[in-house]
Amino acid sequence: MAAAKLDTLQNIELAEGVQVLLRPAGPIPRGLALLLDLIFCLLFLLGASFVAGLLSSVLGEEAGSGLSRLLGFLIYWGYFMFYEVLRKGQTPGKKICGLRVVRTSGARVQWGNSFLRNLVRFADMMPVLPFFPIMGFQVFGLASCLSTSRFQRLGDLVADTLVVYDQKDAFDDTGRLRNPVTSVAPPIPLTREEQLAFMQFLERASLWSDARKEEMVAPLAETLGVKGREGVWKALSIGAWVRDS
Amino acid sequence: MKKADFEELNEPQWRELEDTLAALDKRQPTATASNLPKLFRQACGDLALAQHRMYGKRLCDRLNDLVIGAYQRLQLAAVRGGGAFLSLFTTKFPQAVRKEAGLVSLSLALFFVPFLAFILAAYFDPKWIYALLSPEARHQMDQMYGSDQPGDFFRERFGSDFSMFGFYIMNNVSIHFRIFAGGVLLVVGAAWAIGYQGIFLGATFGYVHHTGNLHRLYTFCASHSSFELLGFILGGAAGMRLGMALVAPGRLTRLAAMREAGKRALPILCGSTAMLVVAAMIEAFWSASYMAAEIKYAVGISGWLLFAAYFCFAGRRAHAA
Numbered sequence: 001m002a003a004a005k006l007d008t009l010q011n012i013e014l015a016e017g018v019q020v021l022l023r024p025a026g027p028i029p030r031g032l033a034l035l036l037d038l039i040f041c042l043l044f045l046l047g048a049s050f051v052a053g054l055l056s057s058v059l060g061e062e063a064g065s066g067l068s069r070l071l072g073f074l075i076y077w078g079y080f081m082f083y084e085v086l087r088k089g090q091t092p093g094k095k096i097c098g099l100r101v102v103r104t105s106g107a108r109v110q111w112g113n114s115f116l117r118n119l120v121r122f123a124d125m126m127p128v129l130p131f132f133p134i135m136g137f138q139v140f141g142l143a144s145c146l147s148t149s150r151f152q153r154l155g156d157l158v159a160d161t162l163v164v165y166d167q168k169d170a171f172d173d174t175g176r177l178r179n180p181v182t183s184v185a186p187p188i189p190l191t192r193e194e195q196l197a198f199m200q201f202l203e204r205a206s207l208w209s210d211a212r213k214e215e216m217v218a219p220l221a222e223t224l225g226v227k228g229r230e231g232v233w234k235a236l237s238i239g240a241w242v243r244d245s
Numbered sequence: 246m247k248k249a250d251f252e253e254l255n256e257p258q259w260r261e262l263e264d265t266l267a268a269l270d271k272r273q274p275t276a277t278a279s280n281l282p283k284l285f286r287q288a289c290g291d292l293a294l295a296q297h298r299m300y301g302k303r304l305c306d307r308l309n310d311l312v313i314g315a316y317q318r319l320q321l322a323a324v325r326g327g328g329a330f331l332s333l334f335t336t337k338f339p340q341a342v343r344k345e346a347g348l349v350s351l352s353l354a355l356f357f358v359p360f361l362a363f364i365l366a367a368y369f370d371p372k373w374i375y376a377l378l379s380p381e382a383r384h385q386m387d388q389m390y391g392s393d394q395p396g397d398f399f400r401e402r403f404g405s406d407f408s409m410f411g412f413y414i415m416n417n418v419s420i421h422f423r424i425f426a427g428g429v430l431l432v433v434g435a436a437w438a439i440g441y442q443g444i445f446l447g448a449t450f451g452y453v454h455h456t457g458n459l460h461r462l463y464t465f466c467a468s469h470s471s472f473e474l475l476g477f478i479l480g481g482a483a484g485m486r487l488g489m490a491l492v493a494p495g496r497l498t499r500l501a502a503m504r505e506a507g508k509r510a511l512p513i514l515c516g517s518t519a520m521l522v523v524a525a526m527i528e529a530f531w532s533a534s535y536m537a538a539e540i541k542y543a544v545g546i547s548g549w550l551l552f553a554a555y556f557c558f559a560g561r562r563a564h565a566a
Contacts, residue, residue, distance in 0.1 A: 014316060018289040019296070020309050062408040069411030077422060088317075106313050107320040116507050119514070120487070122426035123434065140430065148500070154429050157500060158487055158507035196299055203302045243248070243301055 010150055010162075012106050022106055023165040024150045027142055029097050030163055036093030037080065038135055044075045076134070080118045084109050090166070100166045104150070113159040120155035183244050184237035187223060195242045202239025205232075248300045251291075258287055259311060266314045285315040336560030338516030341509060343556065345482050348489070352439055352482040356474065359443035360450075367451025374455065377448040390453045390462045410529035414522065417473065421480045421521050425514055428484020431492055435484035442477060464538045467545030468531055471552050472524035479517035483510040 010022045048071035056064020083091040089101040089109050101109050101117075109117075124141030141153035150162045181202065190198070205213060213232045221227035224234045246254075261277055262284040268275040277284075292308040294300075342349060366373040378386070420438075427434020453462045487506045494502035532541070 014289070014312070016286060016289040018293045018312060020292070020312050020316070022313075062405045066408035066411030069408075069415040073411075073415040073418065077419070102317075105320075106316060108317045112511050115514070116511060119422050120426050120429050122423055123429045126430065154503075157503040158429065158510075160504045160507060192299075199299060199301060242299065 008149075008151070012104070014106070020106055022102070022162070024152075025099050025163045025165050026151050027145045029099060029165075030145075030151070031138070033091070033093040033097040033099050036096055037091050038093075040092050041075065041079045041134070044079065045072060048072060048075055077118070080121070081111070081114045084114045084118070085111055094163070098166045099163050101161050101163050104160050104162055109159075109161055113161050115159075117155035117159035117161050120153075120158050124153045124155055181233075181236045181240045183241035184234065185241055186238045187225065190238075190242075198235060198239040199242045200239075202236050202243065205236060205239075246298075248298075248304065251295070251298075251300065252304065255287075255291055258284060259291070259308070262288055262311055262315060266311075266318060269318060281315060281319065285312070285319060288312050288315060333512060333515060334519075337512040339556050339559040341512040342479060342482075342516075344509065345486055345513065348482040348485045349479065352435075352478045352485065355436055355439045355481070356443040356478050359440055360447040363444060363447025364451045364454060367448065367455055371451075371455045374448050374452045377444065378452060383452060386449060386452055387456070390458050406529050406533070409533075410525060413525035413528050417525055418518065418521050421477055421518065424477060425480045425484040425510075428481065429487040429491075432485045432488030435481045435488065439478065439481040460538065464541045465532050467541045468548070469524045469527040470545055471548035472520045472527060475552055476517045476520035476524060479513055479520070483513040483517065486510045486513075 008024055008026070010024055011019045012022055013019050049068050052064050052068030052071060055067060059067070080091055084101050087095070090099070094100060101114075103109060103113060121141075124144070125136030125138050126140055128136040141155075144154045144157065145151045148157070150156075152162055156162055186198070201216070208216070210229070210232070214228055217224070217231040217235045218227065220235065221231055224231050226234050261280070265275055265277045265281055265284065269278060269281075288308060288311045292305070292312050295305050295308055363373060363377075374383075420442075424435050424438040427438050428436075450462070453459060486509055487503065490502035490506035491499055497505065
């Protein structure tokens, strides 16, 4: 598909010989999810120390402090891992942001993957913030994200995972266009890629402004024989022809 | 075939696959679960056809999601129970350690060379210690292992044992995880962390040699020493494996080398984490108990010998994974 060069969609070929598409998420939504997760993690830590404080009145001061340290350790290192494995790749933050961790094959993450990617998280977030070492400047993670085609941080590379969008692409085919599109045969024979381009233009047309659509068909003015708004309608009609034929 | 005909023809199967997946996600029993492989293969075929015949984004997206959902469901790891856990320790962990013999030796050297060097340096010239240990640290050492402290080290109550267990788990295992993670930063992070542990422990031991109650220090440390030090050292080696994938990927691309390194490092990481958890248990519940020094020394020395034998010989007969 020619479009694969323009967008971030990842073609994954399964053993069954079919190609599926995954949509890797970039640093911005992932950063948001991380921020939310850190807040949840802190809330859990607060809750744990509260529970341990209550129990220490029963078990004694020292056993209570031992318990609070154990719980703190488990939450600090285990929060991401337990959610990712037991909730099919979604920590609460990722769920809110509509993200999911999967293996690069598209399959679900397992304990081994999640253990690796969440330990290496510590390297990804280097250098850590002074006085608040639970969070860092994410220099290495960001650099790695931006230099790999699938937005993988170092932990993802090691664990062979990636973070993908969970919901579908925002699109609406012809439903929201103002006028119904009639199908018109193209003036010249089209290659497969060209047919696909016209069809995708039709499918995504309702996402763009009129000016943008006119700009997009401007290079085709000579072939289509019309330009401006007329050109847009002609291109949409050809898309409909490809779709319906 | 027109798109509408294609959809009409296959809709019942897609619907069945969707319902089956939804039911499995909710853990409801379904009669159609055994059809899943068949439905999945059909959906794969339909997706390929829909993509090839350009049936449009909406249909392709729907089939794409169906195929991914069914694939994820079918690819779930079989639940292997205790078997996988056991085989980690009987074969995979020692095999993985032998495979990384070079990095493990490097990690051993990074720890023991500064460790022994600082003990020796402190023996000949105590100034070395004062350069490293702050007055507060020295005061703390005096309190724990000072010459005026009683000969044996022990805690009074179970509560304080448990409190220390929480502390050792939190402190030592976290250090271990950070050492491992540091390795991915071009080896340097893990190498520095291991070396730092060597330097600091060397200075501490050197200081106690110089001023304190050696007997007290050694009876305390003997029992858990092998678990804890080897655990750190192996964690460092596993981390350095990740970094080496970036520095010297060999004949692989760097990305592929990272993936491979993750697979090779994982058994070592799991095994060494278990070693540190055991070390924390020994350190909390046994090392400080009131017991003859000979027993503690014997336990400590046999720990090192058993680990040497374990890493040299365990899992030799089983086929390498």
